[in-house]
Amino acid sequence: MKIPDYDAVVVGAGPAGSIAARFLAEKGVKTLVVDKKQEIGTPKRCAEGINLGGLEKIGIKPDPRWVTSEITGSTIHSPGGGKVVCKFSKGYVLERKIFEKHLAMDAIRAGARYMVKTRAIEAIKEGDKVTGIRAEFMGEEFTINSKLVIAADGVDSKIARSAGINTTNKMTDYHSGFQYEMAGLNLEGHDMLHLYFGNEIAPKGYVWIFPKGKDVANVGIGILASQSEEGNRARDYLDRFIESHPETFGNSSPIEINTGGIPVSSSVDTFVMDGFMIVGDAAHQVNPIHGGGMAIAMKAAKLCAEVGAQAIKEGNVSKERLYEYEKTWRETEGVKLQKLFKLRIFLEKLNDNDFEKFADILSEEDIIKLTNAEYKSLFKTFARKAPKILPLALKFLSG
Ligand SMILES: Cc1cc2nc3c(=O)[nH]c(=O)nc-3n(C[C@H](O)[C@H](O)[C@H](O)COP(=O)(O)OP(=O)(O)OC[C@H]3O[C@@H](n4cnc5c(N)ncnc54)[C@H](O)[C@@H]3O)c2cc1C
Structure with a gap:
């Protein structure tokens, strides 16, 4: 198969890949997206929750074609059955299967080309510079030359590794996810996300x-x-x-099973090489x-x-x-993610009684302050109401 040369090849048509493709194409960059899936968005590996701000920041309006429910907040369920309700x-x-297809359609309308069922095998390099990818479609292998390759191929990015960036996750910084999409539930508060914590329920994690x-x-x-x-294992819990x-579940049955890994630390050393960038889960931007x-x-x-x-x-x-x-990211969003990483480590140190x-x-x-990585005023609360937890909070959350 002969593929023309491109200015940019994006590997992966998830949210990161299709948004990158749309913005590249809108700027007149000749862009190709390849995804190994035969149907974009399927299977999903996601609980499908997103806040309005997350969509608005990139100019996406909520659309009834891919919104299933509106959410007004979350209820946090403590190990002993207590509840904290947070309205945000x-x-x-x-x-998400439909959402991802719409992101791809928007990128195509902006001028990007897509190839589905097309697996990127590895990055091609000349010395230290990435100059394209080797890919495979229906058993046929071929080369795609490109000025820039963007790895948006998700968790444990193989393309980034083949280019020379280590994207492997440590087992202590990696969540193992397992999910059923279920019907026939007797749900209490279906405009709220429900999060359940506790060592017996989900050690160093949560049920949603x-x-x-x-x-x-x-x-x-x-x-x-x-x-x-x-x-x-996650499924057993x-x-x-x-x-x-x-x-809640007495009359319910699963209609889908979803599994997947989630990077929960920003531990990729670099996001760029000559002719190469990584983004999204591939760059542990979670x-x-x-x-x-x-x-x-x-x-x-x-x-x-x-x-x-x-x-x-240029x-x-x-x-x-x-x-x-990379610099702009690390100095803005990266700072917040590093602070939230410290909060994760702090929460993992709490036993059920502390929690x-x-x-x-x-x-x-x-709680809203915590999730925004604003900790200062919380130290006073700990000092007054939970002095036992204060040293731990100061150790992990100050600075
Ligand atoms: C169980 C679970 C629940 C989650 N729940 C939520 C949630 O509720 N809300 C939320 O915001 N996030 C959630 N996440 C995280 C979220 O799904 C990811 O952060 C998000 O999908 C990252 O987008 P991405 O585009 O970087 O990667 P992905 O969405 O993983 O997209 C990568 C794409 O690359 C393609 N690809 C991979 N390798 C190749 C290759 N070699 N060649 C060609 N194509 C390739 C894949 O087919 C895929 O389409 C959840 C994750 C899991 C596992």
Whole structure:
């Protein structure tokens, strides 16, 4: 198969890849996206939750074709059965298979080309510079030459590794996710996301119920991969959770199973090489607290594409030129993700009793501050109401 040369090849048509492709194409960059899936968006590996701000930041308006439910907040369930209700600005549970197709359609309308069922095998290099990819479609292998390659191929990016960037996740910084999409549920509060914590429920992780309507929801779990062992894998914990809540799940059945890994630390050393950039899960650009990555991936993809397009226009796709993307990211969103990473480590140190106390003393505003990585005022709350937790909080959250 003979493929023409491109200015930019994007590997992966997830949220990161299709947003990067759209912004590249809008800037007049001749762009090709390849995805190994035969149908974009399917199967999904996601609980499909996103907040309105995450969509608005890249100019996407919520669309009834891919919004299944509107969400007004989340209920945090403590190990002992306590609840903290947090109302935040609007959010949604999507039908991600359709959402991803629409992102691709928008990129195509902007001028990008797509090839599905096309697997990128490896990056092609001349010395240290990436000059294209080797790919395969229906058993046929071929080369695609390109000034710039963007790896948006998700967790454990193979393309980045073949180019020379280590994207491997450590088992202690990697959540193992397992989820059923279920129908026939008896849901309490289907405009809220429900998060369940506790060592017996989900060690160093949580169980979620993300409603997709009155009686349909994504019911899933993420636990640290290092906690997973025979009989106590993510799926075992989730099955036990479902069995122990007959009032919710008694008449329900799964209509889908979804599994996947979630990077919960920003541990990739570099995002750029000569002629090469990585973005989204591939670059571990994920919220380390809840594992949400769609909004972050799309925000990073916009920045990545803007810098990439300008570099192509200038005829300089060197690592030094492309570093503008990495520098801007690390100095803005990266700072927040590093702070949230510390919060994740702090939360992992709490036992169930500490967690109970923690949930007891924190107000809705405190929780919103925590999720925004604003910790200062919380030290006062800990000092007054939970002095036992204060040293741990100071150790992990100050500075
Ligand atoms: C169980 C679970 C629940 C989650 N829930 C949420 C949630 O509720 N909200 C949220 O925001 N995030 C959630 N996430 C995280 C979210 O799914 C990711 O952060 C997001 O998909 C990252 O987007 P991406 O485009 O970087 O990667 P992906 O969406 O993973 O896209 C990568 C694409 O690359 C393609 N690809 C891979 N290798 C190749 C190759 N060699 N050649 C060609 N194509 C290739 C894949 O087919 C895929 O289409 C969840 C993750 C899991 C596992």
